[in-house]
Amino acid sequence: MPEAYIYDHVRTPRGRGxxxxxxxxxxxxxxxxxxxKALKERNNLPEDSVDDVVLGVVDPVxxxxxxxxxxxxxxxxxxxxxxxxxxxxxxxxxxDAVNFAxxxxxxxxxxxxxxxxxxxxxRVGIGASGGAWPxxxxxxxxxxxxxxxxxxxxxxxxxxxxRDDVDAYAVQSxxxxxxxxxxxxxxxxVVPVKDINGLTILAKDEHMRPTTTxxxxxxxxxxxxxxxxxxxxxxxxxxxxxxxxxxxxxxHAGNSSGIVDGAGAVLLGSKExxxxxxxxxxAKIRAFANIGSEPAMMLTGPVDVTEKLFERSGMKKSDIDxxxxxxxxxxxxxxxxxxxxxxxxxxxxxxxxxxxxxxxxATGAMILGTVLDELERTNKETALVTLCIGGGMGxxxxxxxx
Numbered sequence: 001m002p003e004a005y006i007y008d009h010v011r012t013p014r015g016r017g018x019x020x021x022x023x024x025x026x027x028x029x030x031x032x033x034x035x036x037k038a039l040k041e042r043n044n045l046p047e048d049s050v051d052d053v054v055l056g057v058v059d060p061v062x063x064x065x066x067x068x069x070x071x072x073x074x075x076x077x078x079x080x081x082x083x084x085x086x087x088x089x090x091x092x093x094x095x096d097a098v099n100f101a102x103x104x105x106x107x108x109x110x111x112x113x114x115x116x117x118x119x120x121x122x123r124v125g126i127g128a129s130g131g132a133w134p135x136x137x138x139x140x141x142x143x144x145x146x147x148x149x150x151x152x153x154x155x156x157x158x159x160x161x162x163r164d165d166v167d168a169y170a171v172q173s174x175x176x177x178x179x180x181x182x183x184x185x186x187x188x189x190v191v192p193v194k195d196i197n198g199l200t201i202l203a204k205d206e207h208m209r210p211t212t213t214x215x216x217x218x219x220x221x222x223x224x225x226x227x228x229x230x231x232x233x234x235x236x237x238x239x240x241x242x243x244x245x246x247x248x249x250x251x252h253a254g255n256s257s258g259i260v261d262g263a264g265a266v267l268l269g270s271k272e273x274x275x276x277x278x279x280x281x282x283a284k285i286r287a288f289a290n291i292g293s294e295p296a297m298m299l300t301g302p303v304d305v306t307e308k309l310f311e312r313s314g315m316k317k318s319d320i321d322x323x324x325x326x327x328x329x330x331x332x333x334x335x336x337x338x339x340x341x342x343x344x345x346x347x348x349x350x351x352x353x354x355x356x357x358x359x360x361x362a363t364g365a366m367i368l369g370t371v372l373d374e375l376e377r378t379n380k381e382t383a384l385v386t387l388c389i390g391g392g393m394g395x396x397x398x399x400x401x402x
Contacts, residue, residue, distance in 0.1 A: 002270050004102035005281035006399065009369035010038045010191050011264035014205045014357040017121035022202040023261040024122040026193055028057075028064035029071055032118035035265035036076035038191040039114060043267060043279060048079035051110035054100045055265075056093025056117030056361035057086045059128040064120060072118070088129075088361070089290070091326060092387040092395035093117050094264060095364025099397055101268050102285040111273035116265030117361035126259065126360070133391055144240035144296035146233040148390060149224040149256065151298040152329035153249045154237045158297070159335050163250040166330035167217040170255035170354050173327055177351025178210025185350055185377060189369055207258040207357040222249035223256070240296035255330040260357030264366040281402050283372055286382070287313035288397040299332045301394025302386040303339045309384070309396045317342070320398070321380035324371040326363055326387040327352035336386075349374060363387065368397065375401050 012034050015023030023031065032055060039045070055069035069084030089096045094117030101115030132139045139145070146154075156166060180186060181204065192203040228234040228247065237247050267279075274281055289309040293301035302325055310316055317340055325336050325347060337347060350370055353363060364387055371383040386396035 001106055002108050004105040004268050004285045005271060005274055005402065006283040006372065007267045007269055007274055007279040007281055008039055008043055009264070009266040009372065010035045010042070010189055011366045011369060012193050012262050013190055013202045014207055014260040014262040014359060015202050016206050017259035017261050019122060021122050021261060022206055023193060026201065028118060028120040028124060029068060029075060031120050031261060031263045032068055032072035033075040034191060034193055035116060035263050036072055036078060036114060039265055039267050040076060040078055043277070045277065047077070048081040049277065050078050050082045050112050050114055052101070052104060052113045053078070053082060053084040054097040054113065054115045055084065055086050056088065056097040056364065058088050058090055058093055058119060058360035059124050059126065060086050060088060061129045062124050064124045068118065089393065089395065090390040091328065091360055092364050092389045092393070093361040094366065095368060095385060095387060095395050095397055098266050098268070098365055098368055099288040102288070105268060105270050112269040114265050114267055116263065116365040118263035119359040119361040120261045121259050121359060122261050144236055146236050146296070147224065147227065148298060149251055149329065150228050150233050150237055151296065152251050152331050153224055153247050154241060154244065154297055155299060155335050156250050156331040157244050157248045158241060159338060161250065161331050161334050165334060166250050166255045167214055169330040169334060170217060171212055171214055173348065173351045173354040174208060174210050174212040176349060177208045177355035180350035181205070185373065189373055205356045207260050208355040212254065217254045220252040220254050223252045225249035251329050251331070255354060257328050257353035258357035260359050262357070262359035262362050262366065264362045264369060266365050266369060283399045283401045286398040286400045291394050293392040293394055295392035298390065298392045299328060299388040300335060301388050301392060302332070302336050302396065305394030305396040306340065306384065306386060309398065313398060315398065320382050320384045321346070322349065322371050322374055322383040323347040324367045324383060324385045326358065326367060327354040328358065328388050330354065332388050364395070368399065372399060
């Protein structure tokens with residue numbers, strides 16, 4: 001089987017996903033174009049040399065719909081023969097796009113593919129694409145539908161994480177992200193977003209607050225308690241997990257992932273394609289997997305898919321130098337650390353979505369790139385990247401430096 005090599009990756013800065021965010025003026029198409037164009041220019045790719053572009057977009061409607069991957073490829077100057085497809089597996093869409101790209105190469109059908117994602121959350125609101133899961137009683141009732149924040153609080157309750165625990169993790173994420181920026185760890189991977197005149201709109205992640213403290217977070221009220229009580233989700237949570245007598249609501253805006261705009265992309269190819277284009281491989285895809293997990297608790301999928309990935313790949317925890325888990329909510333990461341007894345110094349070492357934000361369709365590709373950079377910076381070899389997913393799923397990928 002041909003191997004899929006990672007030759008390069010880039011991302012935009014993350015802009016606050018609100019009307020006053022720096023990237024609000026940038027259309028979803030323009031946002032998705034930025035990393036594609038950067039990959040073409042950085043790697044001197046000739047027109048029509050890329051076999052496919054796979055982009056994750058969680059809400060592919062309005063300006064973000066109509067197969068934005070194809071039109072972003074055209075907009076980036078990749079060539080008219082370069083096709084594109086957009087996919088959605090909710091929060092793991094960007095990582096799955098990379099995995100789909102790798103699978104095309106490993107199957108021997110394509111030689112050079114870009115996988116990534118984009119989400120303009122300030123322009124196309126979260127949940128804009130609708131769906132049966134939250135709206136159709138025939139689906140919502142048996143699946144114990146509840147908003148993800150309530151599921152995160154259910155995890156905290158079931159596995160014993162206090163308000164101090166989740167806040168302390170959030171402070172750590174902010175501090176690590178601030179340090180990573182101060183030390184230039186993102187310098188080679190973040191490309192600025194510019195306007196039509198070539199003026200920089202945003203060059204640095206806009207959401208993070210590295211001066212966050214336990215005291216400042218203590219001022220924030222839990223975000224999901226009132227919603228749970230008013231809409232009956234409290235009862236749904238307890239019905240789905242009767243061993244829990246009362247949900248302890250500990251999550252708020254400060255220890256949950258930020259709503260942001262952003263895009264990222266990863267250039268993958270076969271060994272032969274790299275040699276033909278004068279590209280030096282940085283890593284290879286060792287293994288990847290997907291899994292369904294319990295839909296009510298929903299956000300424990302990373303634990304389940306990591307177990308599956310270890311079993312399928314023949315690898316184990318001790319084979320992994322770094323872990324990168326999307327910080328959808330603090331309890332998601334704390335449960336993962338607890339389940340595998342992971343050294344805190346090996347996971348999300350440059351902060352995560354609590355500090356930097358979570359542009360839904362792009363995050364998976366972004367964090368894969370982040371951990372690859374960290375492997376290189378620290379001269380380590382292997383990393384596991386994973387995300388929790390709405391509806392109860394998990395996606396995970398293992399990469400290895402070459």
